[in-house]
Amino acid sequence: MTWKQLLTSSLGKKYLMGATGFFLIIYLIVHASVNALIFYDDNGATFNVVAHFMLHNYFIRFLEIGLFAVFILHIVQGLMLWKQNTSARKINYYRQNFPREIKWYSRYMGWLGTFILLFLVLHLYNFWAGTKHELYFKGPSNDLYKEMKKVFTSPLLFTLYMLGLVSLLFHLLQGFQSAFQTFGINNRRWIPIVRRIGIFYSIIICIVFALMPIAFMAGWLQ
Amino acid sequence: MEHYTMNLTLKVWRQKNRQEKGHFETYDMKDILSEMSFLEMFDVLNERLILENKEPVVFDQDCREGICGACSMYIDGRAHGPWQKNTVCQLHMRAYKDGDTIVVEPWRSAAFPIIKDLMVDRKAFDRIIEAGGFISVNTGNAVDANSTPVDRAKSEEAFDSATCIGCGACVAACPNSSAVLFVGAKISQLALLPQGDPERKARVINMVDQMDKEGFGNCGNIYNCEAECPKGISVENIARMNREYLGAFSSSEMQTRPNPAKHNGV
Numbered sequence: 001m002t003w004k005q006l007l008t009s010s011l012g013k014k015y016l017m018g019a020t021g022f023f024l025i026i027y028l029i030v031h032a033s034v035n036a037l038i039f040y041d042d043n044g045a046t047f048n049v050v051a052h053f054m055l056h057n058y059f060i061r062f063l064e065i066g067l068f069a070v071f072i073l074h075i076v077q078g079l080m081l082w083k084q085n086t087s088a089r090k091i092n093y094y095r096q097n098f099p100r101e102i103k104w105y106s107r108y109m110g111w112l113g114t115f116i117l118l119f120l121v122l123h124l125y126n127f128w129a130g131t132k133h134e135l136y137f138k139g140p141s142n143d144l145y146k147e148m149k150k151v152f153t154s155p156l157l158f159t160l161y162m163l164g165l166v167s168l169l170f171h172l173l174q175g176f177q178s179a180f181q182t183f184g185i186n187n188r189r190w191i192p193i194v195r196r197i198g199i200f201y202s203i204i205i206c207i208v209f210a211l212m213p214i215a216f217m218a219g220w221l222q
Numbered sequence: 223m224e225h226y227t228m229n230l231t232l233k234v235w236r237q238k239n240r241q242e243k244g245h246f247e248t249y250d251m252k253d254i255l256s257e258m259s260f261l262e263m264f265d266v267l268n269e270r271l272i273l274e275n276k277e278p279v280v281f282d283q284d285c286r287e288g289i290c291g292a293c294s295m296y297i298d299g300r301a302h303g304p305w306q307k308n309t310v311c312q313l314h315m316r317a318y319k320d321g322d323t324i325v326v327e328p329w330r331s332a333a334f335p336i337i338k339d340l341m342v343d344r345k346a347f348d349r350i351i352e353a354g355g356f357i358s359v360n361t362g363n364a365v366d367a368n369s370t371p372v373d374r375a376k377s378e379e380a381f382d383s384a385t386c387i388g389c390g391a392c393v394a395a396c397p398n399s400s401a402v403l404f405v406g407a408k409i410s411q412l413a414l415l416p417q418g419d420p421e422r423k424a425r426v427i428n429m430v431d432q433m434d435k436e437g438f439g440n441c442g443n444i445y446n447c448e449a450e451c452p453k454g455i456s457v458e459n460i461a462r463m464n465r466e467y468l469g470a471f472s473s474s475e476m477q478t479r480p481n482p483a484k485h486n487g488v
Contacts, residue, residue: 001476006471009430009431009434010402010430010438010441011430011442011467014464015464015468035370084440085398085400085439085442087332088332088399088439089331089332089439090332091244093299095327096299097300098300099449102444102445102446102449103444106442106443106444107444109442113228131436138471144423177443178442181464182443182464183465184464184465185461186457186460204331
């Protein structure tokens with residue numbers, strides 16, 4: 001059995017989704033932690049120091065390439081699986097009902113992922129494009145804290161960010177435990193623990209992220 | 223149990239053959255007894271259609287005891303109807319009341335092409351079993367009973383996996399038309415026992431390979447298969463298959479054999 005055989009098999013594609021998903025789950029912890037520095041009530045001084053470090057450190061910028069690669073793999077593979085799964089049933093049921101224990105969001109991972117992708121484009125435009133402009137094209141110096149304030153006090157962008165986070169919450173609720181199942185970690189002893197950690201993780205991550213726009217919008221942070 | 227009769231409206235999928243487009247046809251059913259099974263109600267309908275010189279509705283059925291896995295109807299949006307851990311033949315009309323409308327469709331999956339009306343071709347499952355869902359035993363003297371020790375708990379677990387009747391409800395109920403619950407159960411029932419151990423690696427690779435060729439979808443860990451399975455087969459079987467597959471890929475002997483089928487003794 002070759003690597004190609006593994007990665008083109010239905011199970012191999014799932015391993016890839018699970019592995020990249022795990023990586024992104026860990027990345028979100030780093031992302032949320034660094035951004036939470038804005039809550040140091042010093043008008044973003046601490047936050048901007050770390051942001052400057054992240055932007056000018058070669059190791060971090062190297063990791064960023066890996067992060068992009070993982071994102072692209074997860075997105076492309078996800079979209080391909082979605083298309084393949086849809087075409088595995090040529091005629092849809094006239095009526096299809098699901099028992100109560102089937103979570104609605106588990107059936108809409110493709111849609112939730114697409115919403116997150118759209119959000120990601122906006123998010124990169126808001127916060128990532130400017131820093132790269134500064135770095136490579138000698139653009140104006142970025143005060144990311146001020147940028148955040150600008151973005152999060154716009155009612156339209158605030159709403160879009162909240163919708164993005166809701167999509168992320170449900171995507172994580174299914175994705176976290178799903179990744180464990182994909183790698184075969186599912187039995188009566190471990191799965192209840194994995195499920196609880198997954199719910200805890202998803203909610204905490206989304207609350208920490210949501211508090212940022214809320215803090216600026218409500219005027220807690222100036 | 224209370225006896226009653228009811229009048230029902232049946233919306234049944236009719237399709238002449240694999241190629242032609244199907245459609246729903248509506249039938250009024252009068253004086254259906256609450257003690258009848260769902261298939262007996264279809265017998266009543268078919269007798270009427272034959273007397274009216276019309277084509278009866280074709281559907282799969284065999285034992286009518288809930289153990290053969292032949293019956294396969296998607297009733298009101300649920301595989302095998304509204305009752306849990308149940309087959310269509312064991313669904314009884316007391317589940318319905320006077321005036322109900324019931325929608326009956328075939329299993330819908332690209333890998334299960336429709337033969338006629340409510341009957342689908344499930345040979346894809348047979349081909350997956352042929353790819354490795356067995357153990358190779360040479361003929362010769364019968365070995366002593368109990369010469370191979372089997373752990374009691376494992377044998378129970380293997381039996382739970384082996385209760386799969388291969389009806390295809392998992393594929394029908396899966397939003398992605400995935401067959402992993404079936405394949406996972408068939409791999410598990412052998413992987414859990416010492417008799418299945420020698421061929422376990424080639425087995426999982428070949429069976430997954432065949433499953434992919436048949437055009438089933440990919441598992442999305444939605445678990446509607448487990449919820450709709452008439453035998454309550456657990457999704458732990460899917461997790462076990464995932465482990466077996468990764469284990470087979472990582473093992474040294476499978477790295478040197480690009481095509482394990484040749485080694486399989488078939």
